[in-house]
Amino acid sequence: MIVWLNGAFGAGKTAAARELVDFMPGSTFYDPELVGNGLRMMLPRKRLEQVSDYQDLPSWRRLVVDTGAALIAEVGGPLVVPMTVLRQEYRDEIFGGFAARRIPVRHVLLHTDETILRKRIAEREEIPGDAHASESVRQWCLAHLAPYRAALTWLTADAHVVDTTGLTPRQTAEHIADAVRGGAGSCDIVQTPEPTAETLAAGVLLFDEEDRVLLVDPTYKPGWEFPGGVVEPGEPPMCAGVREVTEELGVRLDEPLRLLVADWERPQPPGYGGLRLLFDGGKLSTEAAREVLLPGSELRGWRFVTETEAAALLPPVRLSRLRWALRAREQGRPLYLEAGVPTGCPSPADRRGATESAAT
CATH class of the missing domain: 3.40.50.300 (P-loop containing nucleotide triphosphate hydrolases)
Incomplete structure (x- = not known):
């Protein structure tokens, strides 16, 4: 202790x-x-x-x-x-x-x-x-x-x-x-073991009526995050995203999720990196948002934010991942990223959208 x-x-x-x-x-x-x-x-x-x-x-x-x-x-x-x-x-x-x-x-x-x-x-x-x-x-x-x-x-x-x-x-x-x-001062934090190898993780973007994206504030690591988590062995990634949204927010998603980005996160010791998937979970109605319930040992808060507001909350790699996911959502096609950046030659529209987002 x-x-x-x-x-x-x-x-x-x-x-x-x-x-x-x-x-x-x-x-x-x-x-x-x-x-x-x-x-x-x-x-x-x-x-x-x-x-x-x-x-x-x-x-x-x-x-x-x-x-x-x-x-x-x-x-x-x-x-x-x-x-x-x-x-x-x-x-x-x-x-x-x-x-x-x-x-x-x-x-x-x-x-x-x-x-x-x-x-x-x-x-x-x-x-x-x-x-x-x-x-x-x-x-x-x-x-x-x-x-x-x-x-x-x-x-x-x-x-x-x-x-x-x-x-x-x-x-x-x-x-x-x-x-x-007497048990005072106990910090009930979710016990998330440190990875010992590359991991596959699935995050879900949920939007409100104003197209703001929902972020959550974990108790066990710095910075805000997307709802989601590590995919368990043998679990389909989309199902993992749905499961995590239910566990973290108490929200049940009935429609299939749409893949927005697949981002390979390079190993940076002591981290192992791995593949990070972001799915589009659709819009969360005002009524559904009122029913959000957070697990206190894992998350202390949530909020809908604009892309500009997200820049003050997300670490750089997650912010880049979000920005490209929003571009993919606008264009109706998924993007493959490495370390938060599309590989190959992005289209002029991709480059323009990312540049404009960075400028804001």
């Missing part, structure tokens, strides 16, 4: 985590900041200059999960993890990675009044012999108070909240231990 202590810088996560180990027999303190420090020493300066925070490095997010899983295999027992994570897509990636390894996560938010936070930051212990570095750290912590306030909406909905304003680290740890023993 992972007990993840989240909160603003200065909330007392590290001090509480060290105390919490005493209240949870067999537990181990695990600080992902050490992973970030290691990457700072290993990665080229040019790469480090491209990010403002090591959490923005995909390698950090993956190594946090891999290291945590390795520690649990080595020592057993819970891991107590003090780490601020304010971006929900990073939470999804990390917690989803643990879920894929069958490691449950308890998410606890240590919340402190901002006046107290600012006081604690101002009184941070000096770095011996380096006043400039000490001030730099304080300014960095202060700069992250606004992002913390902005993240509180999703944090308080996702985590068990412990108000540490008037608590000592030991009292905070005692509160956390009692809450965890």
Whole structure:
């Protein structure tokens, strides 16, 4: 089990985590900041200059999960993890990675009044012999108070909240231990095993009366997605798409689906890639949309979006796949893609449509 202590810088996560180990027999303190420090020493300066925070490095997010899983295999027992994570897509990636390894996560938010936070930051212990570095750290912590306030909406909905304003680290740890023993902070995330080979996946595009496309927000990986999933062994891909729409949205599709694109996704270690199919599931009536039911352990939300709005939600490869699928739907013929791009020589209409979409 992972007990993840989240909160603003200065909330007392590290001090509480060290105390919490005493209240949870067999537990181990695990600080992902050490992973970030290691990457700072290993990665080229040019790469480090491209990010403002090591959490923005995909390698950090993956190594946090891999290291945590390795520690649990080595020592057993819970891991107590003090780490601020304010971006929900990073939470999804990390917690989803643990879920894929069958490691449950308890998410606890240590919340402190901002006046107290600012006081604690101002009184941070000096770095011996380096006043400039000490001030730099304080300014960095202060700069992250606004992002913390902005993240509180999703944090308080996702985590068990412990108000540490008037608590000592030991009292905070005692509160956390009692809450965890009572099952608080449990993150019910679908356990999607990581693939061990290329996969075949089927997605379905559903449209509303305004021709906007339906996207869903998974709890176990970053970015929005199309309804759909991996085709099971021996299962027809179209049937897999229909099954996934029923399981994910509670919507039953009675008409046959029409293939829009077949996109070969190249392997990019540690991923294996595979073939991604997108089908046209037709229009979803207003009445049917009202009946959409989401599995809370897998999806947290859904919405109809325009192609332009989708650009802010979908990762680049999925966005390219969507844009070509919309072109295929307009032209009434399927397209074959490789890494989100049609192979061969696209027709002038194809090129014009994709260029116009990219421009918007």
